[in-house]
Amino acid sequence: MKGIIFSEFLELVESTFGLEVCQKILDENADEGVYTSAGTYDHKDLVKLIISLSKITGISIEELQAVYGKSVFTNLLDSMPELKINSSSTFQFITQVEEYIHLEVKKLYGDAKPPKFDLISSSEYDMVLDYISARCFSHVCFGLIEGCAEYYNEKIDIQMKPIQADGSQVRFTLTKV
Known part of the structure; x- marks a missing residue:
């Protein structure tokens, strides 16, 4: 890390x-x-x-991770100004995480092992994606999504469901409210 x-x-x-x-x-x-x-x-x-x-x-450990994730979202966005230009909503931003952010991280740091986001489905109002990481920081991911929604001034219901018992794969279901 x-x-x-x-x-x-x-x-x-x-x-x-x-x-x-x-x-x-x-x-x-x-x-x-x-x-x-x-x-x-x-x-x-x-x-x-x-x-x-x-x-x-x-x-709780989970709440601390979520608070951390939410707090670092703005720093993440500031470090990649292209994303501000190419994203106007939470869902647009999230679709670029795997395609852009994690790709750039791997270019900058060859030994980096960022989590994987597997987009299951997406519509104007709903998005389903899997967070996959051996580090099991899905609550940090939850906080990042919260920070993203707050940045774009959107109300989004975020549901988490473990796919793997050890937390290495968690399904997020996002619904615009």
Whole structure:
């Protein structure tokens, strides 16, 4: 997992819960908290930080992941201005994730293993897609979709259904409200 993910997570923790909480989760995990954006790190280290934050705050791991996903959406969009030009809705943006974003990530970082989005169906009002990733961060994906809908000022009902028991494949059903 790329270091930028860790850096943005720690930034969110510090801005939301304070420097003390951020330092506490790092200390609990013997983590120095130093990540380079292009560096590659074990995703399990991020999971440990999220678990520690959940214990300290009393907020569920799933909710913390969703909040994180929602908070990083704007940074993701800002890092790829072409998507602002080519997308005018949540559904348009999502259809470009696999075709554009993940392709660009792989070009920039040859060793990157982004999740896969498999578009099952799409209409003007509904979209069904599968999130596939061994990292099992479907709640981050949920938050990203929320952030996307908020950015495009759309009300979208988001339903998640695990396809694989381990969370490595989750079906999202999105419905414009």
